[in-house]
Amino acid sequence: MFIWEDFRKHASELLKKEGITTEIQDAREEYGDFTYPTFTLAKEYKKSPAEIAGDLASSIEPDNFFSKIEAIGPYVNFHIRSSTLAKWVIDTYLSDDLKIPSRGKIIVEHTSANPTGPLHIGRTRNSIIGDTMARILKRYGYDVEVHYFVNDVGKQVATLLWGILYLKENDDESLRGDYRFVRYYQKAYKILEKHPEKEMEIQEILKRYESGDSVLRDLAKKYVGDILKGIEESLKRLNIHFDRFVWESSLIPLAKEIPQMLEGYISEENGAYYLDMKKIGFEGKDKFYLYRKDGTTLYFLRDIAYHLWKSKISKNMIDVLGEDHKLHFKAIRKVMEILEPDCTLDALFYSFVRLPEGKMSTRKGQAVYLDDLLKEGESRVMEILKTRTYPQSEKESIAKKVSRSAIRFHIVNMQEDKPMIFRWEKALSFDGESGPFIQYTYARASGILRKSEVDLNTYNPETLTHPEEIKLLKLMAKYGTVIMKSVNAREPHLLAKYAYDLASQFNQFYRDCPVITADDDIKQSRLALVKAFKNLMGDVIETLGMDKMEKM
RNA sequence: GGGCGCGUGGCCUAGCCUGGACAGGGCGCUGGCCUUCUAAGUCAGUGGUCGCGGGUUCAAAUCCCGCCGCGCCCGCCA
Numbered sequence: 001m002f003i004w005e006d007f008r009k010h011a012s013e014l015l016k017k018e019g020i021t022t023e024i025q026d027a028r029e030e031y032g033d034f035t036y037p038t039f040t041l042a043k044e045y046k047k048s049p050a051e052i053a054g055d056l057a058s059s060i061e062p063d064n065f066f067s068k069i070e071a072i073g074p075y076v077n078f079h080i081r082s083s084t085l086a087k088w089v090i091d092t093y094l095s096d097d098l099k100i101p102s103r104g105k106i107i108v109e110h111t112s113a114n115p116t117g118p119l120h121i122g123r124t125r126n127s128i129i130g131d132t133m134a135r136i137l138k139r140y141g142y143d144v145e146v147h148y149f150v151n152d153v154g155k156q157v158a159t160l161l162w163g164i165l166y167l168k169e170n171d172d173e174s175l176r177g178d179y180r181f182v183r184y185y186q187k188a189y190k191i192l193e194k195h196p197e198k199e200m201e202i203q204e205i206l207k208r209y210e211s212g213d214s215v216l217r218d219l220a221k222k223y224v225g226d227i228l229k230g231i232e233e234s235l236k237r238l239n240i241h242f243d244r245f246v247w248e249s250s251l252i253p254l255a256k257e258i259p260q261m262l263e264g265y266i267s268e269e270n271g272a273y274y275l276d277m278k279k280i281g282f283e284g285k286d287k288f289y290l291y292r293k294d295g296t297t298l299y300f301l302r303d304i305a306y307h308l309w310k311s312k313i314s315k316n317m318i319d320v321l322g323e324d325h326k327l328h329f330k331a332i333r334k335v336m337e338i339l340e341p342d343c344t345l346d347a348l349f350y351s352f353v354r355l356p357e358g359k360m361s362t363r364k365g366q367a368v369y370l371d372d373l374l375k376e377g378e379s380r381v382m383e384i385l386k387t388r389t390y391p392q393s394e395k396e397s398i399a400k401k402v403s404r405s406a407i408r409f410h411i412v413n414m415q416e417d418k419p420m421i422f423r424w425e426k427a428l429s430f431d432g433e434s435g436p437f438i439q440y441t442y443a444r445a446s447g448i449l450r451k452s453e454v455d456l457n458t459y460n461p462e463t464l465t466h467p468e469e470i471k472l473l474k475l476m477a478k479y480g481t482v483i484m485k486s487v488n489a490r491e492p493h494l495l496a497k498y499a500y501d502l503a504s505q506f507n508q509f510y511r512d513c514p515v516i517t518a519d520d521d522i523k524q525s526r527l528a529l530v531k532a533f534k535n536l537m538g539d540v541i542e543t544l545g546m547d548k549m550e551k552m
Numbered sequence: 553g554g555g556c557g558c559g560u561g562g563c564c565u566a567g568c569c570u571g572g573a574c575a576g577g578g579c580g581c582u583g584g585c586c587u588u589c590u591a592a593g594u595c596a597g598u599g600g601u602c603g604c605g606g607g608u609u610c611a612a613a614u615c616c617c618g619c620c621g622c623g624c625c626c627g628c629c630a
Contacts, residue, residue: 429579
């Protein structure tokens with residue numbers, strides 16, 4: 001799995017024999033595979049960097065890993081022996097076992113969108129980043145449990161209930177829950193803007209609800225459940241699933257135990273209680289309120305309860321959160337250090353998606369819904385498929401797979417903390433740096449294997465000498481490195497970049513290296529390469545949560 | 553006002569953590585490549601004061617300081 005890193009380690013060992021202990025960096029392609037710049041040694045050795053590099057290069061002998069070690073100016077460059085590389089890479093990906101170590105349990109919480117309406121594309125950035133991160137962690141060896149924290153307590157839900165209870169008109173039962181009930185939520189907010197005094201009624205609902213009013217509880221469970229089901233349906237279309245939905249209301253009993261665990265840090269003000277952040281050495285905000293003066297709980301308290309509860313299941317946790325949660329999260333983490341010092345809690349933050357005309361908002365109804373985007377994507381794919389002779393059902397299946405993969409790739413291909421402005425044309429781009437480009441490349445590899453009509457038997461790695469073959473092999477060797485970096489930095493976009501590079505390189509190979517018409521020995525080794533590539537590309541595609549297809 | 557993040561060719565973007573060899577891609581535009589493994593592909597060309605100004609260094613898109621622009625947060629909302 002970590003082929004490239006094993007080569008790197010070997011280069012380090014060779015240098016170590018010369019008395020140099022250092023990390024070796026990747027070289028620019030035209031100079032070699034790994035490089036060691038000698039500038040820093042100049043003072044100590046009292047020689048020019050170029051001289052030092054020359055001496056080092058001539059004293060390190062080529063071996064099974066490196067065929068050439070040469071100095072270019074002040075750099076010592078290592079060249080990988082391609083026959084060793086070819087055999088290693090191909091055998092690795094032809095085998096079913098990528099030899100991934102087991103790394104224990106981790107909980108990834110993502111999406112957790114308030115169940116007040118259909119999922120819009122802004123929230124979807126959370127889902128896609130979270131789901132991809134979870135898949136990458138799994139690939140790295142973690143036992144991942146994916147959570148959705150369901151907000152069925154608090155003001156938003158009380159507002160939703162108020163809307164449904166008092167504004168019933170033009171109800172359309174044929175609509176899916178999220179589309180059906182969001183109308184009341186939006187209308188409720190409009191009314192509250194004009195009549196702030198109605199706020200009292202909402203407070204009353206909230207209070208009754210939290211004190212355990214069974215009628216309200218049942219209603220909330222029903223409506224929130226219906227909306228959540230809708231959101232879940234939308235996410236299924238993107239290939240996103242959860243292991244567990246944790247309802248906030250279920251944590252209220254635990255939440256009420258938190259204050260005594262934090263005794264000495266809590267203060268009271270007009271009947272409301274807050275955590276005194278100065279006392280626990282927190283900077284950024286002094287008071288985080290736990291209880292309203294009417295005794296109802298606040299999100300901060302319930303979120304502490306949720307994290308405490310999670311930490312009993314797993315010591316490792318990652319939350320995928322919008323950038324608006326940075327301060328909140330910092331405080332939660334601080335509290336967790338007190339309550340459960342053994343656990344590690346990390347966050348993966350992302351910037352908001354905006355529309356060209358401004359912010360997205362469920363309340364104001366200004367948003368692009370995920371379902372609409374998927375639908376539009378599918379119809380654009382069907383348009384392209386007009387020239388194909390596949391059966392209709394296959395076309396529809398392809399359309400779904402291409403559409404959702406295009407959207408997933410578009411979102412995860414961008415660095416998480418970069419602001420994003422949503423544009424239909426870009427989200428549904430099918431060429432260049434896009435999801436379909438990657439799927440298409442996989443289909444091409446499949447096509448070659450399908451038409452080769454030869455069984456794969458032994459191959460000779462020595463025959464893989466074409467520059468495009470070597471470049472492809474090197475990229476294939478880097479999969480483990482990319483997964484590792486992506487996990488350590490919590491940056492799923494690195495894998496998307498890798499997927500593109502890998503696919504792009506396969507297309508260069510495809511252009512210059514015919515497989516089916518090649519001479520027998522070359523054909524065998526190229527088939528082995530294509531098969532190994534297909535396995536790897538398929539694994540990358542699935543780790544990105546996209547769909548692989550034999551034909552498209 | 554304070555804190556955090558972002559600022560790379562007409563547009564979108566990688567690289568920034570761990571400073572090194574001419575800043576990679578994609579879209580667009582111009583011109584090529586389908587009797588040959590799917591042209592959702594590919595080749596060539598076009599286009600960049602890496603927001604601005606200082607500093608550190610043999611070397612800065614990358615590190616430090618100060619500005620400017622944009623976003624987010626600073627609620628008894630979530």
